[in-house]
Amino acid sequence: MRIAIRPMVAKDKSAIMDILRAIREFTAQEVAVAEEVIDAYLEAPSASEYLVVVAEVGGVVTGYIGPTPLASGTWDIYWVAVNPGGQGRGVGRALMSFTENRIKEGHGRLVIVETSGRPDYDKTRRFYRSLGYRVAARIADFYSPGDDKLILEKRLT
Numbered sequence: 001m002r003i004a005i006r007p008m009v010a011k012d013k014s015a016i017m018d019i020l021r022a023i024r025e026f027t028a029q030e031v032a033v034a035e036e037v038i039d040a041y042l043e044a045p046s047a048s049e050y051l052v053v054v055a056e057v058g059g060v061v062t063g064y065i066g067p068t069p070l071a072s073g074t075w076d077i078y079w080v081a082v083n084p085g086g087q088g089r090g091v092g093r094a095l096m097s098f099t100e101n102r103i104k105e106g107h108g109r110l111v112i113v114e115t116s117g118r119p120d121y122d123k124t125r126r127f128y129r130s131l132g133y134r135v136a137a138r139i140a141d142f143y144s145p146g147d148d149k150l151i152l153e154k155r156l157t
C-alpha cells in the first residue's frame, strides 16, 4: 500500500476535522484545540511555528501530525490521528517517520510526546513504544483524577 505524506493544505481541513471527530479517545475540547492549531498553520504555513502533515492512502487523507519547535533542538509532536477505519496499517508509523525526518533536517535532537495513561490509550502507548519512545515522566491525575499525563521522549542523535 502506497502512503503519501505531505504538508497539509486548506482543502484537507474538512477531512482532518472528520478524522479528529471520529476518534473516540479525543474529547470535544481537544478537537477544538487541534482546530486552532490547524487554523494558525493554514493562515501562514511557511511562517508558522507548526508543521501539519497529512497522509494519503488511495487519495484519502487519513491522518495528521503537528510538531512545533520549543527549545533548542527539542520538538513537541502534538496530535497524531489516523481515522479509525485506517488504523493498524502503518499510516501512523509513516506520519511519525516523515515528521522525525523533518525534525532531523531542522537539526532537532529530542522529540517529546505527551499522552494519557488511561486504559483506552494502551494501543497508543504501544504505538509510541514500538517507534522507540520511552516514558520520561508521569504526572499523576494531570488531565483529571485517575488520568495521568505521560511525557514520552525519543532522542534522534
Ligand SMILES: CC(C)(COP(=O)(O)OP(=O)(O)OC[C@H]1O[C@@H](n2cnc3c(N)ncnc32)[C@H](O)[C@@H]1OP(=O)(O)O)[C@@H](O)C(=O)NCCC(=O)NCCS
Pocket: 023, 025, 079, 080, 081, 082, 083, 086, 087, 088, 089, 090, 091, 092, 093, 094, 114, 115, 116, 121, 123, 124, 126, 127, 128, 130
Ligand atoms: C495511535 C495511532 C496514531 C497509530 O496509528 P496507526 O496507523 O494505527 O499505527 P501503525 O499501523 O502505523 O502502527 C505502528 C506500530 O504501532 C503498534 N501498534 C499500532 N496499533 C496497534 C495495536 N492496535 N495493537 C498493538 N500495537 C499497535 C505496532 O507495533 C505497529 O508496529 P508494526 O507496524 O511493526 O506492526 C492511531 O491508532 C490513532 O489515531 N489512535 C487514536 C488517536 C490517538 O491515540 N492519538 C495519539 C494521541 S497522543
